[in-house]
Amino acid sequence: MSLTANDWLKKIRELPLPEKIKVINVCGGHERAITTAGLRSALPEAIELIPGPGCPVCICPEEDIYMAIQLALHESVILVAFGDMLRVPVNVAKGEIRSLQQAKAAGADIRPIASPLEALHIAQHHPDQAVVFFAAGFETTMAPVAALLVQGIPENLSILLSGRLTWPAVDMLLRTGQATFDGVIAPGHVATVMGAEEWTFIVEKYGLPAAVAGFTPVSLLAALYSVLRQHVEGRLFLDNCYPELVSAHGNKTAHTHLHHVFTVTAAMWRGIGIIADSGFSLREARYDARWRFPDCATNASNRKRAGEMPAGCDCARVVLGQIYPDGCRLYGTACTPRSPVGPCMVSDEGACRIWWSVGIRSTAPTAQPAEITPELSIGRE
Structure with missing residues (x-):
C-alpha cells in the first residue's frame, strides 16, 4: 500500500533531527507546490525548506531581455517569447521602455507563445518578415527548442537564446562555500530530461544527501524524508523519489538533440555573475539572432548597469537561497506582482x-545584502 502525505509527515516527525537542518528545493515548480500545499507549516520547526535557483525567468540575463526589447522596437521583426518574459523589467532610465510588455504597448510586434512550435508556425505564416524567438529556459525548455532546430526552421526565423542548465548553480554554491543548506531536493522535470544521475555530484563530490522529487506533496515529502534520514x-x-517519470539517464533522444544543436559554455546569471558550464550556445551561427543583429x-x-538587478532588489540572494522572499527590502512594498521591480516577482x-x-x-526582518561572489572559472572541476 502506497504511503500518503500524512504517513510521510509522521515518518519525518519520528526522525531524531538536529536542532536545525536546511534543505534546498532547486526547482521553482517544487517551491510552488510546497508553498501552495502549506508544507512548511506542517513540518517540524527544525526543518527549513529553502527556495533555490530553479526559475529561468529570474536568472535570465538582463542584457538578453534588453536586446529583445530593442529588436522589437527598432528592427522590422516579429518577436515571440514565452509569456512570463514579457513582464520582466530591465535597467533603463526613468521614462524609457523597461519591458517587452511596454514595448508591445508602444507598437512593437511582440507575441507571447507557450510552445516552440508556435514560433515555427508564426514564421511560416509570415515568410517575408524576420521572426525572432526569444528562447529562455532550463533544460526542459531547451530540449523542445533543440528538437525544433533538428527538424529544420525557415530562413526567416532566428533564435535569441538564453538557455541555462540547473546543476551548475548548485555546484557553484557548494564549490565557493556560499551554500547555506545541508541537503538537496533535485528538480523532477529537469531530471526527466537529463536523468537522475546528473545530481550524483552532490553526494559524491560534496558529501550531502540528495533526492529527486516530483510535484505532489507525497513525492516531495518522500524526497524530504530521504534527505533527512540520510x-x-x-x-x-x-x-529517486519520482520513478514514474525519472530514470537514471533521462531521455536519450533529448540528449541527442541537445548535443547536436547546442554547446555548453560559461554563462551569465542575472545579478549573480558568470557560472561555469551553465549555458547553452547555438552551434550554427545562422540560427543566432545575435549574429543576424x-x-x-x-x-x-x-x-551602464547592464546585467544587474534593479536598485534595492535582492532577487539574486533569493535565487541563491541566502534569504527568503520576505527578507528582500522591496518585497510587498515597491515590488508586487502588479508592479514588479525584480524578476522573482x-x-x-x-x-x-x-x-x-x-x-x-x-x-522576516529586512536583510542587508551580502556579497555574492560570481563564478568566473570555466570548466567543471
Whole structure:
C-alpha cells in the first residue's frame, strides 16, 4: 500500500533531527507546490525548506531581455517569447521602455507563445518578415527548442537564446562555500530530461544527501524524508523519489538533440555573475539572432548597469537561497506582482511571486545584502 502525505509527515516527525537542518528545493515548480500545499507549516520547526535557483525567468540575463526589447522596437521583426518574459523589467532610465510588455504597448510586434512550435508556425505564416524567438529556459525548455532546430526552421526565423542548465548553480554554491543548506531536493522535470544521475555530484563530490522529487506533496515529502534520514544516519546516496517519470539517464533522444544543436559554455546569471558550464550556445551561427543583429547585441551589453538587478532588489540572494522572499527590502512594498521591480516577482516559478500569491507578507526582518561572489572559472572541476 502506497504511503500518503500524512504517513510521510509522521515518518519525518519520528526522525531524531538536529536542532536545525536546511534543505534546498532547486526547482521553482517544487517551491510552488510546497508553498501552495502549506508544507512548511506542517513540518517540524527544525526543518527549513529553502527556495533555490530553479526559475529561468529570474536568472535570465538582463542584457538578453534588453536586446529583445530593442529588436522589437527598432528592427522590422516579429518577436515571440514565452509569456512570463514579457513582464520582466530591465535597467533603463526613468521614462524609457523597461519591458517587452511596454514595448508591445508602444507598437512593437511582440507575441507571447507557450510552445516552440508556435514560433515555427508564426514564421511560416509570415515568410517575408524576420521572426525572432526569444528562447529562455532550463533544460526542459531547451530540449523542445533543440528538437525544433533538428527538424529544420525557415530562413526567416532566428533564435535569441538564453538557455541555462540547473546543476551548475548548485555546484557553484557548494564549490565557493556560499551554500547555506545541508541537503538537496533535485528538480523532477529537469531530471526527466537529463536523468537522475546528473545530481550524483552532490553526494559524491560534496558529501550531502540528495533526492529527486516530483510535484505532489507525497513525492516531495518522500524526497524530504530521504534527505533527512540520510543526514541523520550518515548513509548518503542519490534517491529517486519520482520513478514514474525519472530514470537514471533521462531521455536519450533529448540528449541527442541537445548535443547536436547546442554547446555548453560559461554563462551569465542575472545579478549573480558568470557560472561555469551553465549555458547553452547555438552551434550554427545562422540560427543566432545575435549574429543576424550584431549591433543590438553589442548595445545590450555595453550599457551602464547592464546585467544587474534593479536598485534595492535582492532577487539574486533569493535565487541563491541566502534569504527568503520576505527578507528582500522591496518585497510587498515597491515590488508586487502588479508592479514588479525584480524578476522573482514576475514568474509563477519565482519564489517572491509564489509567496505573495498565497498571502505571505512581511514576516522576516529586512536583510542587508551580502556579497555574492560570481563564478568566473570555466570548466567543471
